[in-house]
Amino acid sequence: EGDGNDDYQTGFRRSVVWVCPNGEEQQYLEDDAHFLATLQQAFGTRAGTFTAAGRRGAYPLTRVLAKSQVDGRCVIMGNAAHTLHPVAGQGFNLCMRDAHVLAQMMSAQVLKGDDLGDSQLLKRYEKARQTDQKRVIRFCDAVVHGFTHPNPVIKLARNVALVAFDKLPNIKPLVATYAMGLKS
Numbered sequence: 001e002g003d004g005n006d007d008y009q010t011g012f013r014r015s016v017v018w019v020c021p022n023g024e025e026q027q028y029l030e031d032d033a034h035f036l037a038t039l040q041q042a043f044g045t046r047a048g049t050f051t052a053a054g055r056r057g058a059y060p061l062t063r064v065l066a067k068s069q070v071d072g073r074c075v076i077m078g079n080a081a082h083t084l085h086p087v088a089g090q091g092f093n094l095c096m097r098d099a100h101v102l103a104q105m106m107s108a109q110v111l112k113g114d115d116l117g118d119s120q121l122l123k124r125y126e127k128a129r130q131t132d133q134k135r136v137i138r139f140c141d142a143v144v145h146g147f148t149h150p151n152p153v154i155k156l157a158r159n160v161a162l163v164a165f166d167k168l169p170n171i172k173p174l175v176a177t178y179a180m181g182l183k184s
């Protein structure tokens, strides 16, 4: 239902990804009223008043990094190679950059008439992707720790950073450029 918020439009369905400590999810799954009330409190009324909840599911978020992404003529990519916390929405972007680099290397290999599955080529791909992958993994870890750290000083620094992010001109395009992997 509307609450006078100018941006609000009635009849909207919304989906939400909610990250919470282990064990807390059970009460959100089982109890619609509790879920709606807690969500409303956490989210505020920017999207109006939440009146009904749909089907919900929960699963643990765990960082999974393959020890090796290449073995012989085989490459693993995407979540199989690096499953990241979705906090910064970086996982799929990273997969696309991996795929782009591999495609470029393979195209060059085809033009030379060489073997596409050559293990040296695949090893070079793995090495070429290390810097970007490590950068994104470090960034996601830092954001997760920044948002969950109980230390009040770190909480204060995080809140100041969020306000600065919202208010300072030019900072959002800069962060977006970094997040898209266009700047390291």
Ligand SMILES: Cc1cc2nc3c(=O)[nH]c(=O)nc-3n(C[C@H](O)[C@H](O)[C@H](O)COP(=O)(O)OP(=O)(O)OC[C@H]3O[C@@H](n4cnc5c(N)ncnc54)[C@H](O)[C@@H]3O)c2cc1C
Pocket: 017, 077, 078, 079, 080, 086, 088, 089, 090, 091, 092, 093, 094, 095
């Ligand atoms: C809540 C959330 C929000 C996200 N938001 C963003 C975002 O905003 N931006 C972004 O860049 N990234 C985001 N990501 C990350 C993104 O979803 C992943 O990086 C991307 O889905 C990885 O694609 P994938 O194909 O490698 O793996 P998946 O999407 O995990 O696909 C693997 C598929 O294989 C299937 N499968 C698994 N095991 C087997 C088996 N044994 N046999 C047959 N099939 C199997 C699975 O069912 C699944 O369909 C988000 C992730 C989550 C969880």
